[in-house]
Amino acid sequence: MRKSDKTDLPxxxxxxxxxxxxxxxxxxxxxxxxxxxxxxxxxxxxxxxDSHEQLQQVVAWCAAHGQALVLQxxxxxxxxxxxxxxxxRYLVLSLERLRRHIVxxxxxxxxxxDAGVTLQDLNAALEPHGLFFPxxxxxxxxxxxxxxxxxxxxxxxxxxxxxxxxxxLRAVLMEPxxxxxxxxxxxxxxxxxxxxxxxxxGSSGAYxxxxxxxxxxxxxxxxxxxxxxxxxxxxxxxxxxxxxxRDCGEFLSxxxxxSGAALQAVLQHIPAIANPFAxxxxxxxxxxxxxxxxxxxxxxxxxxxxxxxxxxxDLFGEVIDNAVLGRGQDLWRxxxxxxxxxxxxxxxxxxxxxxxxxxLVEFRSEALTLMAARYPWLRVMDFGHWADxxxxxxxxxxxxxEPPYQAGLAEEIRTALYDLVVLRxxxxxxxEHGIGPYNLAYYxxxxxxxxxxxxxxxxxxxxxQRLLGLTWFGEA
Amino acid sequence: MRKSDKTDLPxxxxxxxxxxxxxxxxxxxxxxxxxxxxxxxxxxxxxxxDSHEQLQQVVAWCAAHGQALVLQxxxxxxxxxxxxxxxxRYLVLSLERLRRHIVxxxxxxxxxxDAGVTLQDLNAALEPHGLFFPxxxxxxxxxxxxxxxxxxxxxxxxxxxxxxxxxxLRAVLMEPxxxxxxxxxxxxxxxxxxxxxxxxxGSSGAYxxxxxxxxxxxxxxxxxxxxxxxxxxxxxxxxxxxxxxRDCGEFLSxxxxxSGAALQAVLQHIPAIANPFAxxxxxxxxxxxxxxxxxxxxxxxxxxxxxxxxxxxDLFGEVIDNAVLGRGQDLWRxxxxxxxxxxxxxxxxxxxxxxxxxxLVEFRSEALTLMAARYPWLRVMDFGHWADxxxxxxxxxxxxxEPPYQAGLAEEIRTALYDLVVLRxxxxxxxEHGIGPYNLAYYxxxxxxxxxxxxxxxxxxxxxQRLLGLTWFGEA
Numbered sequence: 001m002r003k004s005d006k007t008d009l010p011x012x013x014x015x016x017x018x019x020x021x022x023x024x025x026x027x028x029x030x031x032x033x034x035x036x037x038x039x040x041x042x043x044x045x046x047x048x049x050d051s052h053e054q055l056q057q058v059v060a061w062c063a064a065h066g067q068a069l070v071l072q073x074x075x076x077x078x079x080x081x082x083x084x085x086x087x088x089r090y091l092v093l094s095l096e097r098l099r100r101h102i103v104x105x106x107x108x109x110x111x112x113x114d115a116g117v118t119l120q121d122l123n124a125a126l127e128p129h130g131l132f133f134p135x136x137x138x139x140x141x142x143x144x145x146x147x148x149x150x151x152x153x154x155x156x157x158x159x160x161x162x163x164x165x166x167x168x169l170r171a172v173l174m175e176p177x178x179x180x181x182x183x184x185x186x187x188x189x190x191x192x193x194x195x196x197x198x199x200x201x202g203s204s205g206a207y208x209x210x211x212x213x214x215x216x217x218x219x220x221x222x223x224x225x226x227x228x229x230x231x232x233x234x235x236x237x238x239x240x241x242x243x244x245x246r247d248c249g250e251f252l253s254x255x256x257x258x259s260g261a262a263l264q265a266v267l268q269h270i271p272a273i274a275n276p277f278a279x280x281x282x283x284x285x286x287x288x289x290x291x292x293x294x295x296x297x298x299x300x301x302x303x304x305x306x307x308x309x310x311x312x313x314d315l316f317g318e319v320i321d322n323a324v325l326g327r328g329q330d331l332w333r334x335x336x337x338x339x340x341x342x343x344x345x346x347x348x349x350x351x352x353x354x355x356x357x358x359x360l361v362e363f364r365s366e367a368l369t370l371m372a373a374r375y376p377w378l379r380v381m382d383f384g385h386w387a388d389x390x391x392x393x394x395x396x397x398x399x400x401x402e403p404p405y406q407a408g409l410a411e412e413i414r415t416a417l418y419d420l421v422v423l424r425x426x427x428x429x430x431x432e433h434g435i436g437p438y439n440l441a442y443y444x445x446x447x448x449x450x451x452x453x454x455x456x457x458x459x460x461x462x463x464x465q466r467l468l469g470l471t472w473f474g475e476a
Numbered sequence: 477m478r479k480s481d482k483t484d485l486p487x488x489x490x491x492x493x494x495x496x497x498x499x500x501x502x503x504x505x506x507x508x509x510x511x512x513x514x515x516x517x518x519x520x521x522x523x524x525x526d527s528h529e530q531l532q533q534v535v536a537w538c539a540a541h542g543q544a545l546v547l548q549x550x551x552x553x554x555x556x557x558x559x560x561x562x563x564x565r566y567l568v569l570s571l572e573r574l575r576r577h578i579v580x581x582x583x584x585x586x587x588x589x590d591a592g593v594t595l596q597d598l599n600a601a602l603e604p605h606g607l608f609f610p611x612x613x614x615x616x617x618x619x620x621x622x623x624x625x626x627x628x629x630x631x632x633x634x635x636x637x638x639x640x641x642x643x644x645l646r647a648v649l650m651e652p653x654x655x656x657x658x659x660x661x662x663x664x665x666x667x668x669x670x671x672x673x674x675x676x677x678g679s680s681g682a683y684x685x686x687x688x689x690x691x692x693x694x695x696x697x698x699x700x701x702x703x704x705x706x707x708x709x710x711x712x713x714x715x716x717x718x719x720x721x722r723d724c725g726e727f728l729s730x731x732x733x734x735s736g737a738a739l740q741a742v743l744q745h746i747p748a749i750a751n752p753f754a755x756x757x758x759x760x761x762x763x764x765x766x767x768x769x770x771x772x773x774x775x776x777x778x779x780x781x782x783x784x785x786x787x788x789x790d791l792f793g794e795v796i797d798n799a800v801l802g803r804g805q806d807l808w809r810x811x812x813x814x815x816x817x818x819x820x821x822x823x824x825x826x827x828x829x830x831x832x833x834x835x836l837v838e839f840r841s842e843a844l845t846l847m848a849a850r851y852p853w854l855r856v857m858d859f860g861h862w863a864d865x866x867x868x869x870x871x872x873x874x875x876x877x878e879p880p881y882q883a884g885l886a887e888e889i890r891t892a893l894y895d896l897v898v899l900r901x902x903x904x905x906x907x908e909h910g911i912g913p914y915n916l917a918y919y920x921x922x923x924x925x926x927x928x929x930x931x932x933x934x935x936x937x938x939x940x941q942r943l944l945g946l947t948w949f950g951e952a
Binding site: 105106107108109110130149150152156157160161163164179180181182183184185186187188189190191192193194195196198199201202203204207218219238241242245246247248249250251293294295296299300301302303306307310311354355356357358385388389390426427428429430431432433434435443446447448450451454455457458461473 | 581582583584585586606625626628632633636637639640655656657658659660661662663664665666667668669670671672674675677678679680683694695714717718721722723724725726727769770771772775776777778779782783786787830831832833834861864865866902903904905906907908909910911919922923924926927930931933934937938949
């Protein structure tokens, strides 16, 4: 078969995949060409291999015939990396049927898992062993997608990101066509040459098709303590973080800043949620704190609620002005309701930035000044994971605002903020969403030429025909 | 200047480096050409740049002139990767003078550090901030060397390895000649394309010269508890580990198995150390346990000694037969004395292997059987980090043994054990020592062709002339 000869594509691929594995009717394809929070693309067909062998054959065929693919797990990504563009050039390779294999090793505290398994299904399989995979996200992605995006989540400060919990990996490559790169070890210590799996982590699927992984998992916490705390001012947020890391170090599992504006939006639009600070009105800023531990209270003497109470008591009047200790579930509902609440307020310009923790206060102050001076009609409704430097400096453009929403101006605002984050504070314009068509221009703007050159040479090595995914990491 | 024209090498390099930076007298070079535990090589000169600019110039000059380099930090490596071979082809590029820059960011809990800084000097600079870099090693390596070998150490289970604590990195590349790859961010969340610094971690210096890094650091523990425990049998060691992870999860900082033979060697050869099990004689096997926490006892209610005592009490008679709770320092002295003690017993054949924890018991039993059947004159004196799957299955060949020590036979024994570890138990033949001339043949034996091919293509990309280091990761 020659590379240009794609006329037998439907026949050949549907022969490999069978009727459930090869979808080409537009209705069948619809949900695969539309992303979680962005527009629609075009595809000739969706490929849904049912086995590793099928997947390998499909990749080999596409590599041999110059057929481009976009990889899709649970299609929860936010940067348009998992759906085809409008060109019609891409087939969708969905891994959703590659989800049979979940093998728990409780003694090794690890699990072998197919790439198409979702986070929820993985945790359901781990739960009987008292174990869980601690990457805590708002969505329910596939494990392959989580590796390709190196997701972090709200509890990174305690449990690390996907990379830090990845022991092994298997991938199918475009070059050599359909070759398997088998790095499926379950080892915590293994320094036998370069750790090749690291190349595929956070690569947005551009370097190879991740098909299976070995993950380190953790013991389910036996106790936790949660509080919503009002720091005296922004500097006090960082003081509070330092005290907690020093005095409650191993237990600090979340430290989520919430601006008064974001809290107000939640209370306004989500009727089921009441103001936890009812008597005192709304604070300018608050922090959702969580400690957790797998140590049982009786056995260890450790009482996290008591520890948190005592720690906060000492800070009253100096570092913090108020605190509500509550049921974790109730306080987390506030945090989880923010995104939805903000959408009610107008057009959302969302950010997924991060920076050194020591820069967060200065950045926020500068960003608020910038917004007030240049874009006074925007409402800043920020929140963020201070402990890992993450910040969702989200902006709402009210429907009634003057000027009305303009995509071009939104882009200018986005760039102004990214410049502040990246150029001034050496931060990141994509803390955990990864890179895709949605933010590729920013990758090119902020990534040093030496890095782009190397990333592009790597991509040329692994996908010389540029068939895999929509993201080119090399020089423009 | 042409590539082949190296006649002006001494003049040119000494002009860049000055008299302290360019050593060529054999006496001056002696300590740079001899490794920590292996033989001596040859070099024309040792290059000791005093600044990043000098280092960059030197690398650029060597790349342009086809001059091979071997990188050296504190020269504590165990696989001969940091000293020249006998060919005389390599100059030594020592980073020991690149050690001025140590900038602590207590709020970000991170530190920026030059590659030549030693672990001890780094910890001395962190200590006033209540912080430390928790990779716990027997040696005092340089930070650059620790990154190049991705060291793990005795407390990996709590604090992770170097990779898991590496936030940023800067390297000088051979291609483009002397180019700086600047990845010096201090971010915990940053998913803006492939994480290029990962390529250099654990690469034995073959992919580039690491010159500076940003490390995540941790709060110094405020309390700890240590015990030496006698498990009922080998299966009970893993049961004990699981109970401790479940009930004392966040605190478990070390779990070190020590065989009776290794303990006996310590007691025999290190007079200052007394038998902690004096009354009961020597156990067949024991485990050194450590819990630590940054939470103060009074504030948190957490009492690690009490927690450890209670946890062990419940296991008495079923999982464990005996336990000594002691001053951590005293019990760790036993562990740290093993290597020296073993040397007194004869010629040492040391191992640095690892495997899934669930394989450790079976492996040990099989390995003991193998040794008894085929090499009965050897004494097995094993110990290891069970919690991270690490195992030093060390063998002593007594001076008086029949047959007398033969290097070829030692090699056969080594291979037989590695086969058992890697081929049967999917383990590693180099858990934390990395790859160098000393074990390169094993890299070739046990690494899949697809991995070697990719690692070699990467190396060709970054060092097309193969000038950097003694290790070629590609196909033989």
